[in-house]
Amino acid sequence: MTDVAVDIRNISKRYAGHVAVRDLSLAVPRGAVYGLLGPNGAGKTTTIRMMLNIIVPDTGSISVLGRPSTASGVTDRVGYLPEERGLYKKMEVRRVLRFLAELKGVPPKVADKRIAEWLERVGLKSGEKDWGAAKVDELSRGMQQKVQFIGTLLHEPELVILDEPFSGLDPINAQVLKDIIVELRRSGTTVIFSTHLMENAERMCDAVCIIARGEKVLDGAVSTVKAEHGGRFVALALANGDAHTLAPVLGDPTLVRRVDDSNRTMEIELAPGADAQRLLRTIIERGATVERFELVQPSLHRIFLDKVGAAGAEERTNDHA
Amino acid sequence: MRKLWATTKREYLERVRTKWFIIATVFGPVLFGAIAFLPSIMAMHTKASTDFAHIAILDATGTDLGRRVARAIEADDAYAATGPMLRIIAPTELTVAESLATHEVMRKQATGYLVLDFQTVAGETARYAGRNASSLTDVQRVQSAVRKGLLAMRLEKAGIDSTQVQELTGPQLSLESERITDEGRGGSGTVSMIFGFAIAFLLYTSIMLYGQNVLHGVIEEKSTRMAEVIASSVSPDTLLAGKVLGVGGVGLTQIAVWVVAAVALLRVRGPVLAKLGVQASSLPLPPISAGLALLLVAFFVLGYIFYSALFAAVGATVSNEQDVRQAATPVTLLLVVSIIFLEPVLLDPTSRLAVALAWLPFSSPIIMPLRMSVMSLSPTEIAGTLGVLVVACAAAVWLSARIYRVGLLMYGKRPTMREVVRWIRYAG
Numbered sequence: 001m002t003d004v005a006v007d008i009r010n011i012s013k014r015y016a017g018h019v020a021v022r023d024l025s026l027a028v029p030r031g032a033v034y035g036l037l038g039p040n041g042a043g044k045t046t047t048i049r050m051m052l053n054i055i056v057p058d059t060g061s062i063s064v065l066g067r068p069s070t071a072s073g074v075t076d077r078v079g080y081l082p083e084e085r086g087l088y089k090k091m092e093v094r095r096v097l098r099f100l101a102e103l104k105g106v107p108p109k110v111a112d113k114r115i116a117e118w119l120e121r122v123g124l125k126s127g128e129k130d131w132g133a134a135k136v137d138e139l140s141r142g143m144q145q146k147v148q149f150i151g152t153l154l155h156e157p158e159l160v161i162l163d164e165p166f167s168g169l170d171p172i173n174a175q176v177l178k179d180i181i182v183e184l185r186r187s188g189t190t191v192i193f194s195t196h197l198m199e200n201a202e203r204m205c206d207a208v209c210i211i212a213r214g215e216k217v218l219d220g221a222v223s224t225v226k227a228e229h230g231g232r233f234v235a236l237a238l239a240n241g242d243a244h245t246l247a248p249v250l251g252d253p254t255l256v257r258r259v260d261d262s263n264r265t266m267e268i269e270l271a272p273g274a275d276a277q278r279l280l281r282t283i284i285e286r287g288a289t290v291e292r293f294e295l296v297q298p299s300l301h302r303i304f305l306d307k308v309g310a311a312g313a314e315e316r317t318n319d320h321a
Numbered sequence: 322m323r324k325l326w327a328t329t330k331r332e333y334l335e336r337v338r339t340k341w342f343i344i345a346t347v348f349g350p351v352l353f354g355a356i357a358f359l360p361s362i363m364a365m366h367t368k369a370s371t372d373f374a375h376i377a378i379l380d381a382t383g384t385d386l387g388r389r390v391a392r393a394i395e396a397d398d399a400y401a402a403t404g405p406m407l408r409i410i411a412p413t414e415l416t417v418a419e420s421l422a423t424h425e426v427m428r429k430q431a432t433g434y435l436v437l438d439f440q441t442v443a444g445e446t447a448r449y450a451g452r453n454a455s456s457l458t459d460v461q462r463v464q465s466a467v468r469k470g471l472l473a474m475r476l477e478k479a480g481i482d483s484t485q486v487q488e489l490t491g492p493q494l495s496l497e498s499e500r501i502t503d504e505g506r507g508g509s510g511t512v513s514m515i516f517g518f519a520i521a522f523l524l525y526t527s528i529m530l531y532g533q534n535v536l537h538g539v540i541e542e543k544s545t546r547m548a549e550v551i552a553s554s555v556s557p558d559t560l561l562a563g564k565v566l567g568v569g570g571v572g573l574t575q576i577a578v579w580v581v582a583a584v585a586l587l588r589v590r591g592p593v594l595a596k597l598g599v600q601a602s603s604l605p606l607p608p609i610s611a612g613l614a615l616l617l618v619a620f621f622v623l624g625y626i627f628y629s630a631l632f633a634a635v636g637a638t639v640s641n642e643q644d645v646r647q648a649a650t651p652v653t654l655l656l657v658v659s660i661i662f663l664e665p666v667l668l669d670p671t672s673r674l675a676v677a678l679a680w681l682p683f684s685s686p687i688i689m690p691l692r693m694s695v696m697s698l699s700p701t702e703i704a705g706t707l708g709v710l711v712v713a714c715a716a717a718v719w720l721s722a723r724i725y726r727v728g729l730l731m732y733g734k735r736p737t738m739r740e741v742v743r744w745i746r747y748a749g
Contacts, residue, residue: 016743052553054730080553086546091335102327103554151550 005030005190011060020046022214033185035205036194043214044194048163076104079157083164085148089137104155118150145173162193198301212308226297234268235296239289249282324555332567346575350582357590373459375403377422377434381412382442389470517694524687531572532628539636548729557726565629617690623710624686627717634721637728659687670696682713
């Protein structure tokens with residue numbers, strides 16, 4: 001047993017006209033929740049599909065759970081939830097799930113037992129109503145999403161790969177999914193998910209990899225990534241109406257390098273060599289009422305913007321969130 | 322292997338469970354039963370009103386000829402609701418009797434009337450007038466009854482006793498006809514023609530129906546985005562194979578049910594109709610040897626594989642139902658060609674056109690069975706066309722698998738022909 005669940009080495013994938021992934025290497029630690037971050041069109045889905053052997057990289061190698069991703073039987077130990085989701089509409093829920101389990105080699109009896117447990121757990125089966133016997137298209141979209149989660153996990157995979165799992169989820173299902181991910185992590189399952197929503201990654205990931213335009217920008221444990229970029233940020237909150245009085249202070253290039261004003265709080269990056277204490281003193285001398293002044297680690301969002309920059313994001317604005 | 326089994330099973334079971342399948346499978350035999358029974362039963366009911374036996378016999382011969390003819394007519398039509406009405410009249414009353422009988426026919430109280438007079442006894446003429454005078458069969462039956470009656474009367478006069486006369490004039494002979502063409506005996510002419518046409522049409526509709534079933538199956542998987550979930554567990558080739566096999570299994574099941582029902586219906590048709598008291602011409606089972614049946618199945622299976630592979634490839638290039646019709650048109654046209662040339666091939670199965678269509682893989686699955694059921698072909702020709710078809714199938718499957726592999730996860734605009742060619746070259 002290696003301690004790496006997925007080991008990607010120097011993979012590239014070229015399509016007619018553009019390069020989707022360029023010389024990408026990354027290692028996903030076993031048992032971690034791993035975030036694959038990047039703007040739309042960065043190559044996240046292509047990378048994930050290559051891990052699952054749905055498409056084959058032009059160059060480079062991928063090993064999944066200690067074996068080459070092309071080896072037979074490897075995908076049986078992996079659960080996958082694609083970004084675009086759907087089920088056979090005319091099929092009975094229980095039969096779809098049984099089919100998905102059978103594809104992964106779960107014996108029918110075992111599958112039936114797990115299906116029953118899962119349906120009850122996510123509230124699709126109760127005393128009065130059993131949605132398992134209904135056809136897929138009789139279910140609401142939220143219910144179908146739950147069925148899809150179940151289908152991904154029925155064979156109790158060692159590695160779960162979720163492509164943009166939170167896109168299109170209502171808050172209730174987002175919570176269900178988050179709980180499931182946390183529980184998987186607790187039981188030792190490795191979870192990889194891609195997202196362009198940094199808040200989710202921030203809260204859930206042990207480690208991340210940021211990619212943009214098919215290339216890796218940075219990767220590593222979230223704590224390390226933050227530490228490498230940390231110490232130079234201040235979160236500032238002022239009493240109402242005081243912000244305009246600070247314009248000269250925040251505009252001082254010897255103190256402040258950049259301000260991200262989110263209305264209630266501002267994230268301030270200190271200028272090189274500037275001192276946080278001097279900034280605080282200056283603000284108070286200006287007569288502003290400080291409600292919060294805190295040295296913080298930068299958010300993943302901040303790091304992401306720093307590293308990828310406006311140029312890294314594709315112009316496409318088809319945001320899923 | 323397990324995955325192929327799982328996908329095949331799903332394709333098969335989900336289709337067999339649909340209402341559509343159950344209705345179509347049951348409806349086939351019901352329709353066939355209607356074709357086998359209804360015309361005869363309806364003919365029986367219509368016959369009762371325009372019955373050829375329901376005629377007036379005006380016997381002005383002064384002999385018992387009228388009685389004998391009436392008996393012969395009754396014997397000819399045992400199922401008749403009403404037999405002939407015999408009137409013995411004097412020769413002088415004939416004109417009056419005839420005009421009375423004419424009125425009866427006009428008022429539909431009789432089908433017609435038959436006049437027997439001295440000329441009939443002399444063996445010269447008898448006269449018949451009636452609504453069915455233009456029906457050759459009816460007139461012939463009346464004529465034969467008159468002949469029989471006259472013959473019996475003469476034989477008795479010649480001193481042969483009546484029971485012997487009955488025996489001698491009793492036989493009801495029926496003539497069975499058979500067609501002979503330039504190519505020799507046409508088998509039992511019409512039967513094999515109808516059979517050949519039925520087979521070709523059944524093959525055409527089945528291949529079209531199940532080929533399109535594969536097409537829509539592929540599109541369903543694409544449009545519901547199920548394709549990607551499955552692709553993470555199963556290779557596209559396995560998925561495609563499972564789909565083709567599963568849907569093909571459904572087709573074979575349905576055809577098997579239809580054929581078994583049809584054969585069973587034809588078997589029981591005679592006895593059942595006899596019990597119902599309906600006289601009907603026999604509908605013989607076409608003579609199919611086990612070998613021919615096997616060849617027909619082989620042509621269906623290969624034709625289905627060829628077309629379903631093409632349809633699957635088409636399905637992989639489109640991402641919504643709207644584009645389907647346009648994209649599938651070339652494949653559909655290819656199949657329709659065989660149906661357009663059905664009649665010329667049937668009329669002359671040895672023509673150059675027929676031979677060419679038999680060798681071309683896109684029409685051979687329909688044209689070859691058609692030709693095989695109307696004429697005997699050399700084993701070399703059968704083996705040759707089968708061989709070409711097998712090769713074409715392999716090529717179609719190979720091509721389709723490559724397009725399918727790439728197309729399965731492609732959405733958006735339909736690819737151009739050039740892009741598809743690139744898919745074929747780079748797939749894998």
